[in-house]
Amino acid sequence: MTDAAAPAPRRRPLALRHPSAVVFLALLALFTVGVTLLAEGMGTGAISTSFVKTLGKTLCLCLVALAMDLVWGYCGILSLGHMAFFGIGGYAIGMWLMYARTEIIVVQSLAAQPLPPTPDEIADGIAGQIFGVVGASEFPPIWAFAHSLPLQLAAVVLVPGLLALVFGWLAFRSRVTGVYLSILTQAMTLALALYLFQNDSGLRGNNGLSGLQNLPGLDHVPQATVSLWFFWASAAALALGYLLCLRVVSGKFGSVIRAIRDDEARVRFLGYPVETYKLVVFTLTAVIAGIAGALYYPQAGIVNPAEIAPIASIYLAVWVAIGGRGRLYGAVIGAAAVSLLSTWFTGGQAPDLHLFGVTLRWVDWWTVLLGLSFVAVTLLAPKGLGGLVDLIAARRPPERHGADLGPDQGALREREADR
Amino acid sequence: MSALLEVSGVSVSFDGFRAIDNLTFAIGAAELRAVIGPNGAGKTTFMDIVTGKTRPDRGRVVWGETSRDLTALSESRIAQLGIGRKFQRPTVFEDQSVADNLMLALKKDRGPLAVLAFRPSAADRARIADLADEIGLAGALDRKAGELSHGQKQWLEIGMLLAQDPRLLLVDEPAAGMTPAERAHTADLLIEAARTRAVVVVEHDMEFVRRLGCRVTVLHEGSVLAEGSIDRVTSDARVIEVYLGR
Ligand SMILES: Nc1ncnc2c1ncn2[C@@H]1O[C@H](COP(=O)(O)OP(=O)(O)OP(=O)(O)O)[C@@H](O)[C@H]1O
Ligand SMILES: [Mg+2]
Numbered sequence: 001m002t003d004a005a006a007p008a009p010r011r012r013p014l015a016l017r018h019p020s021a022v023v024f025l026a027l028l029a030l031f032t033v034g035v036t037l038l039a040e041g042m043g044t045g046a047i048s049t050s051f052v053k054t055l056g057k058t059l060c061l062c063l064v065a066l067a068m069d070l071v072w073g074y075c076g077i078l079s080l081g082h083m084a085f086f087g088i089g090g091y092a093i094g095m096w097l098m099y100a101r102t103e104i105i106v107v108q109s110l111a112a113q114p115l116p117p118t119p120d121e122i123a124d125g126i127a128g129q130i131f132g133v134v135g136a137s138e139f140p141p142i143w144a145f146a147h148s149l150p151l152q153l154a155a156v157v158l159v160p161g162l163l164a165l166v167f168g169w170l171a172f173r174s175r176v177t178g179v180y181l182s183i184l185t186q187a188m189t190l191a192l193a194l195y196l197f198q199n200d201s202g203l204r205g206n207n208g209l210s211g212l213q214n215l216p217g218l219d220h221v222p223q224a225t226v227s228l229w230f231f232w233a234s235a236a237a238l239a240l241g242y243l244l245c246l247r248v249v250s251g252k253f254g255s256v257i258r259a260i261r262d263d264e265a266r267v268r269f270l271g272y273p274v275e276t277y278k279l280v281v282f283t284l285t286a287v288i289a290g291i292a293g294a295l296y297y298p299q300a301g302i303v304n305p306a307e308i309a310p311i312a313s314i315y316l317a318v319w320v321a322i323g324g325r326g327r328l329y330g331a332v333i334g335a336a337a338v339s340l341l342s343t344w345f346t347g348g349q350a351p352d353l354h355l356f357g358v359t360l361r362w363v364d365w366w367t368v369l370l371g372l373s374f375v376a377v378t379l380l381a382p383k384g385l386g387g388l389v390d391l392i393a394a395r396r397p398p399e400r401h402g403a404d405l406g407p408d409q410g411a412l413r414e415r416e417a418d419r
Numbered sequence: 420m421s422a423l424l425e426v427s428g429v430s431v432s433f434d435g436f437r438a439i440d441n442l443t444f445a446i447g448a449a450e451l452r453a454v455i456g457p458n459g460a461g462k463t464t465f466m467d468i469v470t471g472k473t474r475p476d477r478g479r480v481v482w483g484e485t486s487r488d489l490t491a492l493s494e495s496r497i498a499q500l501g502i503g504r505k506f507q508r509p510t511v512f513e514d515q516s517v518a519d520n521l522m523l524a525l526k527k528d529r530g531p532l533a534v535l536a537f538r539p540s541a542a543d544r545a546r547i548a549d550l551a552d553e554i555g556l557a558g559a560l561d562r563k564a565g566e567l568s569h570g571q572k573q574w575l576e577i578g579m580l581l582a583q584d585p586r587l588l589l590v591d592e593p594a595a596g597m598t599p600a601e602r603a604h605t606a607d608l609l610i611e612a613a614r615t616r617a618v619v620v621v622e623h624d625m626e627f628v629r630r631l632g633c634r635v636t637v638l639h640e641g642s643v644l645a646e647g648s649i650d651r652v653t654s655d656a657r658v659i660e661v662y663l664g665r
Binding site: 248253258259266268269271272274276 | 470495499504506515522523524529535537538539579
């Protein structure tokens with residue numbers, strides 16, 4: 001109160017305001033350099049190309065988990081549909097990858113003919129190659145822009161964004177909240193997956209899009225190198241995504257969305273248009289999910305409708321819950337830990353467990369373990385793995401900004417203790 | 420004096436039960452008004468209707484010089500027009516600091532883009548500090564609202580109301596859970612606030628109502644039973660029968 005009239009204190013540097021972000025970005029940079037030095041493509045080769053891809057994919061999953069944390073952990077919207085946006089991002093980039101690569105192959109094979117091929121012949125050739133598996137030989141309208149990388153890149157952002165905007169507008173305007181909203185988002189994912197499963201959806205039905213790991217025109221570049229390119233891109237996207245989310249959740253906007261999470265009616269009576277805020281957050285996170293998917297599927301090599309199944313979005317929520325929602329690094333820790341463990345267990349590397357004459361095969365039992373961990377975290381440690389960081393932080397002496405406690409202030413002052 | 424808020428012929432039923440029955444009520448631009456009445460009389464429901472939480476089945480709620488009908492507007496639009504509300508249970512954002520709670524309430528552009536770009540100015544900080552002083556929470560600005568005592572939460576909510584700088588304040592049982600000294604302070608604050616704006620106070624504590632020294636409206640079964648000075652309504656036979664006598 002004494003300094004009420006004094007000018008506002010200068011903003012402290014970012015590193016002091018958000019120490020966790022600085023630590024996170026430093027660790028991410030170290031990790032990226034470390035993997036590069038150990039990878040086959042550039043370094044010693046201690047890390048195989050396929051594992052580089054696994055790590056790159058994990059970074060993309062961390063990015064979509066960030067989006068999930070923003071929409072659920074901060075804004076309180078338990079969306080069980082964000083993996084649909086992730087899948088759409090993958091389809092959008094996959095269409096160009098598949099088209100452009102097939103085009104090169106078709107042009108090469110037609111070059112042997114005595115007459116130069118007409119554009120129609122080329123188009124028919126590409127369509128035959130891509131849609132042969134579903135018994136079609138013409139391009140469906142949805143592929144109208146597949147020849148253009150910029151347009152398909154725009155689709156990575158615009159299609160998830162528009163879908164989220166329309167869906168969110170309908171749902172939030174009717175004040176659908178809580179479990180009903182979650183069910184609605186599940187219905188959306190299910191509808192999308194079922195649609196894509198159909199052969200006449202124009203996206204090759206249950207075959208999905210494949211061969212996405214091959215970059216058109218770059219066949220001479222070994223996968224060991226391509227995998228590193230995507231790994232770097234994923235790390236950069238995660239870093240940028242982290243900074244973006246940090247910007248959104250800190251400051252007054254973050255204050256408003258956390259208030260919406262805790263008591264949205266009260267926020268309305270303060271004059272904030274709650275529905276608009278929800279729509280902004282829902283759409284923004286859908287776009288982030290789309291970008292994450294566009295980086296993930298070229299590393300996975302294939303995207304098919306099973307990736308959009310409702311269960312995928314539920315897993316996403318489980319990762320964020322286990323990592324600790326409501327803190328950005330929690331989401332990253334959860335996604336990284338659970339998805340890497342999942343790869344390990346379901347990849348058959350984990351040794352079988354022999355208990356009382358029964359053999360426990362992790363490939364089958366991993367989901368049970370994951371389910372139990374989810375229940376345990378929900379009941380026993382709602383802060384998740386991220387809560388462990390609090391234990392470390394609590395051990396540091398409080399920051400007194402140089403002021404001493406004074407003769408009669410031996411005990412911790414409250415505002416220091418819960419800073 | 421022309422009215423700032425005029426409620427006329429408003430009725431609302433919940434599953435056939437008439438909570439508000441042909442209610443008519445008006446308040447001027449700089450007036451303090453106490454609303455009393457037995458439990459279930461419809462006092463909170465009346466505030467719900469004015470703030471857009473409950474839509475009336477019939478009747479009009481007319482606001483301001485432009486005579487806007489509030490019944491068609493959303494809660495946030497109504498709040499932006501200048502109607503602030505304090506709830507019966509203290510509802511502050513427990514997970515956020517006292518300063519953040521006040522900053523949320525501070526009268527500013529409420530749109531998402533403006534909020535995203537918002538940086539508190541020196542004047543904003545000074546205003547928050549002044550408000551905190553006024554509500555006795557100057558030393559608690561960095562504390563989480565959830566750690567405050569019940570009375571302090573009530574204060575914080577009053578502070579948030581003042582930060583909103585509304586033209587009409589609806590205050591539901593502000594003195595509940597406060598010590599006698601705190602009640603006196605609350606009454607003073609409300610009287611002070613009513614110099615420049617309209618203030619409606621719902622309260623059961625007659626001592627408190629007397630201290631406000633204003634016109635009193637008695638609600639009973641969803642409509643106005645009596646209205647006038649505190650001495651007049653407390654001597655009204657019907658008021659004694661339904662409310663004071665028990
Ligand atoms: N949403 C609702 N659904 C059903 N009934 C309701 C609803 N809101 C209020 N009521 C009923 O309307 C009546 C008036 O309630 P209200 O809360 O307005 O009373 P009140 O005057 O504020 O009482 P109190 O002094 O106890 O706060 C009560 O009988 C209550 O049960
Ligand atoms: Mg009430």
